[in-house]
Amino acid sequence: MTAETFYSLLSRIGDVASYAGLAPLLFLLFRRDRTSPYKITLLVILMASILCDALSIYLSRMSVNNLFMTHIWAFIELPLWASFFIALFRKSALIKRVLITATVTGMLFTLADTVFFESILTFNTYGRTAVAVIIICFCLLYFFCYPESDNNYGFWIAAALLVYNGSNVLLFIFSNNLLKQQALVNHVIWAFHSLLLIGLYTAILADGLSWKKKQTSPQLM
Amino acid sequence: MEQDISINLLFFSGTAILFLFTIFIILMVTKQKQRHLRIKMNAEQAEKQHRENLLYSVIQATETERERIARDLHDEMGSILSLTSLKLKSLHTTKDNSVEEVLHLLSEAQRNARELSNQTYPTPLHLFGLEHVLNIMIERAVAVGAPIHFSYETGTGKLSKELSLSVYRIVQELLSNSLKYARASSINILIKEQNGAIALDYTDNGVGTDLNFSTPGFGFNNIRSRMLFVHGTFEMASSAGKGFSFRASIPLNPEI
Numbered sequence: 001m002t003a004e005t006f007y008s009l010l011s012r013i014g015d016v017a018s019y020a021g022l023a024p025l026l027f028l029l030f031r032r033d034r035t036s037p038y039k040i041t042l043l044v045i046l047m048a049s050i051l052c053d054a055l056s057i058y059l060s061r062m063s064v065n066n067l068f069m070t071h072i073w074a075f076i077e078l079p080l081w082a083s084f085f086i087a088l089f090r091k092s093a094l095i096k097r098v099l100i101t102a103t104v105t106g107m108l109f110t111l112a113d114t115v116f117f118e119s120i121l122t123f124n125t126y127g128r129t130a131v132a133v134i135i136i137c138f139c140l141l142y143f144f145c146y147p148e149s150d151n152n153y154g155f156w157i158a159a160a161l162l163v164y165n166g167s168n169v170l171l172f173i174f175s176n177n178l179l180k181q182q183a184l185v186n187h188v189i190w191a192f193h194s195l196l197l198i199g200l201y202t203a204i205l206a207d208g209l210s211w212k213k214k215q216t217s218p219q220l221m
Numbered sequence: 222m223e224q225d226i227s228i229n230l231l232f233f234s235g236t237a238i239l240f241l242f243t244i245f246i247i248l249m250v251t252k253q254k255q256r257h258l259r260i261k262m263n264a265e266q267a268e269k270q271h272r273e274n275l276l277y278s279v280i281q282a283t284e285t286e287r288e289r290i291a292r293d294l295h296d297e298m299g300s301i302l303s304l305t306s307l308k309l310k311s312l313h314t315t316k317d318n319s320v321e322e323v324l325h326l327l328s329e330a331q332r333n334a335r336e337l338s339n340q341t342y343p344t345p346l347h348l349f350g351l352e353h354v355l356n357i358m359i360e361r362a363v364a365v366g367a368p369i370h371f372s373y374e375t376g377t378g379k380l381s382k383e384l385s386l387s388v389y390r391i392v393q394e395l396l397s398n399s400l401k402y403a404r405a406s407s408i409n410i411l412i413k414e415q416n417g418a419i420a421l422d423y424t425d426n427g428v429g430t431d432l433n434f435s436t437p438g439f440g441f442n443n444i445r446s447r448m449l450f451v452h453g454t455f456e457m458a459s460s461a462g463k464g465f466s467f468r469a470s471i472p473l474n475p476e477i
Contacts, residue, residue, distance in 0.1 A: 140246075143246065143247075143250040146250055146254060147250065147253040147254040147256075147257040148257065159247045162243050162246065162247065163240065163243045163244065163247070166239050166240070166242065166243035167236055167239050167240040167243060168236075169239060170232055170235045170236050170239065171236065174232060177228075178232075181225060181228075181229065182225075185229055189232075189236075192236070
């Protein structure tokens with residue numbers, strides 16, 4: 001295998017990851033059941049993610065620096081995933097308060113990072129890392145309550161989210177530094193990131209497939 | 222260049238460790254969930270066993286008490302009434318209307334005591350078996366005007382006391398419902414031995430009721446308790462104006 005073929009294969013993984021969210025999105029859209037906050041949140045997450053990816057690809061094709069999209073995504077990702085966990089923990093007022101507080105703090109931090117610390121034309125390493133750490137905490141909180149719960153709603157999503165954010169923390173921290181490394185290193189790292197993203201979308205699809213027809217409003221607590 | 226390689230190595234190994242660590246967390250959580258489910262299942266099983274034991278004791282105690290009352294009614298009260306009747310007959314020489322009336326009342330009391338004794342507990346069950354006591358019950362029902370077709374096709378082996386008594390009580394309950402509330406003009410009862418179980422098939426052509434909208438009463442709960450007691454399964458079907466049917470299967474040798 002030549003180096004070019006290998007590069008092309010790695011970038012294909014990135015392309016697949018950009019549109020892999022369409023599968024769970026279409027599945028959830030055409031699923032015949034009543035809408036619930038949980039389902040709506042997942043739909044919004046998928047739509048926002050696909051839109052951001054599509055816009056990033058478009059800007060990249062137009063040879064425009066698209067790194068400001070990472071700032072935008074970091075700012076909207078946290079409230080979206082927080083809504084997902086709030087939908088699962090909607091009966092526990094204390095957990096809801098914790099989730100909202102962490103989300104507001106994280107959002108303020110990413111905003112401060114964009115405005116004061118890191119240029120909008122570079123990766124937002126601080127903000128993105130903070131968001132990843134907060135989401136990891138949400139996942140751990142979910143797993144802390146999960147063994148006592150009566151159902152499996154959100155398990156695959158939380159698991160994939162934990163693996164995605166946990167494994168990518170170093171990538172988020174060093175993303176600006178990695179740009180200075182060899183192209184091969186960058187390709188491999190971002191291909192790994194894309195694979196984990198595909199895994200996350202697959203988990204959303206798997207979670208949707210596991211919903212029981214009668215249960216329209218899943219919850220953990 | 223060398224520094225780059227070591228940074229890359231550090232980065233890749235750090236990412237790999239984090240990846241494996243997250244997988245480890247998920248595996249641990251899954252294991253914990255399985256453990257929790259196992260504990261919950263065991264607790265539910267123990268709770269179910271406890272409820273069954275409690276039900277068993279209650280039914281056993283009720284039947285023992287009923288048997289005692291029936292025996293007392295039949296033996297004690299019956300013999301006292303018979304003796305009083307005989308004494309009165311030997312005493313009255315003249316044609317005294319009041320003594321005649323007392324004798325009549327006594328004979329009525331004797332009949333009622335016998336009836337009550339039979340209703341409380343089917344004493345002949347131990348001696349003559351389920352078919353015999355069911356026949357007596359059905360004869361009484363037929364006497365009040367309900368045409369009943371009864372078929373009993375079990376093997377020659379004797380049924381256990383618990384099983385016989387439960388089938389008797391269930392049929393008693395169903396029959397009482399059909400006559401009192403359903404105003405049935407035809408009732409079919411079929412009891413047969415099938416694949417190591419007693420199959421009870423009961424149908425009537427009464428007014429019926431929509432089972433989805435009716436609240437289970439004392440009779441239904443009684444049937445359910447009896448079925449639970451003998452580890453049987455049952456299904457009921459009924460709709461307004463279309464009669465009622467009850468099918469049950471009770472294992473002859475339940476594995477408890």
